[in-house]
Amino acid sequence: xxxxxxxxxxxxxxxxxxxxxxxxxxxxxxxxxxxxxxxxxxxxxxxxxxxxxxxxxxxxxxxxxxxxxxxxxxxxxxxxxxxxxxxxxxxxxxxxxxxxxxxxxxxxxxxxxxxxxxxxxx
Amino acid sequence: xxxxxxxxxxxxxxxxxxxxxxxxxxxxxxxxxxxxxxxxxxxxxxxxxxxxxxxxxxxxxxxxxxxxxxxxxxxxxxxxxxxxxxxxxxxxxxxxxxxxxxxxxxxxxxxxxxxxxxxxxxxxxxxxxxxxxxxxxxxxxxxxxxxxxxxxxxxxxxxxxxxxxxxxxxxxxxxxxxxxxxxxxxxxxxxxxxxxxxxxxxxxxxxxxxxxxxxxxxxxxxxxxxxxxxxxxxxxxxxxxxxxxxxxxxxxxxxxxxxxxxxxxxxxxxxxxxxxxxxxxxxxxxxxxxxxxxxxxxxxxxxxxxxxxxxxxxxxxxxxxxxxxxxxxxxxxxxxxxxxxxxxxxxxxxxxxxxxxxxxxxxxxxxxxxxxxxxxxxxxxxxxxxxxxxxxxxxxxxxxxxxxxxxxxxxxxxxxxxxxxxxxxxxxxxxxxxxxxxxxxxxxxxxxxxxxxxxxxxxxxxxxxxxxxxxxxxxxxxxxxxxxxxxxxxxxxxxxxxxxxxxxxxxxxxxxxxxxxxxxxxxxxxxxxxxxxxxxxxxxxxxx
Numbered sequence: 001x002x003x004x005x006x007x008x009x010x011x012x013x014x015x016x017x018x019x020x021x022x023x024x025x026x027x028x029x030x031x032x033x034x035x036x037x038x039x040x041x042x043x044x045x046x047x048x049x050x051x052x053x054x055x056x057x058x059x060x061x062x063x064x065x066x067x068x069x070x071x072x073x074x075x076x077x078x079x080x081x082x083x084x085x086x087x088x089x090x091x092x093x094x095x096x097x098x099x100x101x102x103x104x105x106x107x108x109x110x111x112x113x114x115x116x117x118x119x120x121x122x
Numbered sequence: 123x124x125x126x127x128x129x130x131x132x133x134x135x136x137x138x139x140x141x142x143x144x145x146x147x148x149x150x151x152x153x154x155x156x157x158x159x160x161x162x163x164x165x166x167x168x169x170x171x172x173x174x175x176x177x178x179x180x181x182x183x184x185x186x187x188x189x190x191x192x193x194x195x196x197x198x199x200x201x202x203x204x205x206x207x208x209x210x211x212x213x214x215x216x217x218x219x220x221x222x223x224x225x226x227x228x229x230x231x232x233x234x235x236x237x238x239x240x241x242x243x244x245x246x247x248x249x250x251x252x253x254x255x256x257x258x259x260x261x262x263x264x265x266x267x268x269x270x271x272x273x274x275x276x277x278x279x280x281x282x283x284x285x286x287x288x289x290x291x292x293x294x295x296x297x298x299x300x301x302x303x304x305x306x307x308x309x310x311x312x313x314x315x316x317x318x319x320x321x322x323x324x325x326x327x328x329x330x331x332x333x334x335x336x337x338x339x340x341x342x343x344x345x346x347x348x349x350x351x352x353x354x355x356x357x358x359x360x361x362x363x364x365x366x367x368x369x370x371x372x373x374x375x376x377x378x379x380x381x382x383x384x385x386x387x388x389x390x391x392x393x394x395x396x397x398x399x400x401x402x403x404x405x406x407x408x409x410x411x412x413x414x415x416x417x418x419x420x421x422x423x424x425x426x427x428x429x430x431x432x433x434x435x436x437x438x439x440x441x442x443x444x445x446x447x448x449x450x451x452x453x454x455x456x457x458x459x460x461x462x463x464x465x466x467x468x469x470x471x472x473x474x475x476x477x478x479x480x481x482x483x484x485x486x487x488x489x490x491x492x493x494x495x496x497x498x499x500x501x502x503x504x505x506x507x508x509x510x511x512x513x514x515x516x517x518x519x520x521x522x523x524x525x526x527x528x529x530x531x532x533x534x535x536x537x538x539x540x541x542x543x544x545x546x547x548x549x550x551x552x553x554x555x556x557x558x559x560x561x562x563x564x565x566x567x568x569x570x571x572x573x574x575x576x577x578x579x580x581x582x583x584x585x586x587x588x589x590x591x592x593x594x595x596x597x598x599x600x601x602x603x604x605x606x607x608x609x610x611x612x613x614x615x616x617x618x619x620x621x622x623x624x625x626x627x628x629x630x631x632x633x634x635x636x637x638x639x640x641x642x643x644x645x646x647x648x649x650x651x652x653x654x655x656x657x658x659x660x661x662x663x664x665x666x
Contacts, residue, residue, distance in 0.1 A: 030592075033644075033645035033648075035645060035648035035649045036648070036649075058644050058645055058648060060586065060589055083649060084649070
């Protein structure tokens with residue numbers, strides 16, 4: 001299950017033609033305590049780099065951008081009621097949505113784990 | 123512990139804990155309960171006589187008076203099914219109880235009249251008392267917006283005079299006085315831009331507004347609210363916006379750029395003239411967020427920088443109370459290209475005096491996009507702002523800007539060896555910006571540092587804004603502070619900074635220690651806000 005990263009600190013973990021999307025550990029650390037999450041509706045078409053969700057912390061509100069184009073096929077419905085999950089387990093239980101990839105070629109433009117770690121200085 | 127005069131002071135929280143009081147009060151610092159908790163439902167502070175000779179009927183009636191059997195006049199109300207069925211639970215308090223509650227709360231408030239208020243981007247400057255005296259003159263304070271215009275010519279003259287000052291200070295063509303706050307003026311300015319684009323027949327094509335990443339949050343919100351598509355302009359590593367980055371985004375689809383100058387990092391945008399020229403060459407307009415105009419009044423005219431529209435926060439730049447207190451006022455100045463689209467109402471001088479133009483039919487050649495307020499703007503703020511201008515004079519306002527910039531740089535110079543400055547290559551304008559790089563590995567965060575400032579008797583600076591700076595601390599002292607006050611502030615922050623660097627995390631983790639309330643749980647307040655007071659569970663009788 002390869003995981004790819006964006007410069008805006010989203011990750012996508014790809015399984016078959018579907019990817020699980022969320023924000024990285026580094027992103028949740030920068031945001032601080034997450035207090036609000038807004039998810040897209042299932043079935044919505046998203047474009048790579050386009051707004052897909054909203055995350056708000058005690059410090060700032062920001063958009064979560066779709067790492068790839070495709071269709072939202074599932075969302076983490078438990079998240080809006082338990083936004084702290086984004087802080088506790090961002091790359092596990094704190095996932096945002098699953099996107100069915102329209103074009104796996106788009107993944108080539110994203111970072112792998114090593115490149116992302118280099119970006120955030122981890 | 124010694125106070126700044128060398129006299130011993132109380133031992134603070136530790137002392138309070140070791141001598142708990144029966145009431146919970148700490149000397150004259152009263153532990154104030156909510157109004158609902160002070161009052162009692164079975165009493166009332168207003169004692170009205172029972173009505174005599176009148177009986178109320180709960181039957182639905184026509185409201186007509188009828189004599190009932192006992193000879194009393196019976197009133198039937200017309201509320202239908204809407205009358206109240208039970209008690210609403212309002213508590214009763216006497217006048218002294220009510221008054222004391224609010225006076226005690228006001229004593230807990232920290233404002234510009236209590237001490238240094240370094241909230242960056244907010245310009246918490248002193249409000250001269252002369253302004254207040256002028257605003258209370260009955261000719262200004264007691265006028266009504268629906269009075270015949272012939273009876274308020276003095277008030278209209280004042281609005282016109284203030285408008286002339288604003289035009290002179292900004293080097294622009296027209297000003298809409300009615301917007302009620304900065305973001306409202308911003309909206310009016312952007313609507314004028316939209317109207318100008320519509321008049322050119324380009325409403326369908328020019329839909330993009332460029333907003334730098336360091337902008338005030340209201341900028342993208344304003345553009346989006348009136349249907350523009352917002353595109354961010356990346357921030358450069360030196361905290362400024364570069365003309366090449368703007369040029370790269372320009373095209374026939376771009377309606378305007380919204381730039382704050384001086385920007386939210388407290389830096390004067392060095393390429394502002396080039397950015398304006400590039401925007402105009404591409405057929406778009408240049409909106410400037412005037413929130414930081416107080417740094418350049420009398421030094422640079424926005425009109426000369428190529429700005430087409432800019433709101434002016436009278437409540438920041440020209441004193442007048444704000445920040446949880448008085449209302450704002452956000453007149454927006456417009457260039458010659460946008461002047462015809464200025465909103466209603468506006469003033470026109472006729473042979474008989476000043477006249478308010480209130481509808482399009484009377485607007486002559488201009489094409490106002492509409493109106494943004496019911497009446498004419500914040501009259502009380504207009505009086506205060508003009509009083510500030512006239513008492514300072516043109517030279518005095520220039521000096522106020524210079525002193526504001528000097529004070530900010532004095533603070534920066536006094537702290538930059540201990541705290542880190544994110545953009546050391548640019549001098550600061552009216553506010554000094556620090557990041558949290560200097561706190562790395564200390565276990566102390568920007569939030570902790572701000573809370574510890576409360577213990578030292580200061581309102582914290584703006585923190586975590588601008589977003590482009592990590593752990594930002596934005597300090598705006600304004601021109602109001604004396605050098606002695608700045609020195610004390612700097613020494614207090616230096617003391618805290620040294621403690622942080624020495625690893626005295628306990629000084630910060632629990633701060634504030636001396637405030638009426640300790641550290642509030644901001645996360646829980648945001649995640650699970652309690653928006654409604656509910657009475658506590660009744661206390662069981664001790665005999666049970």
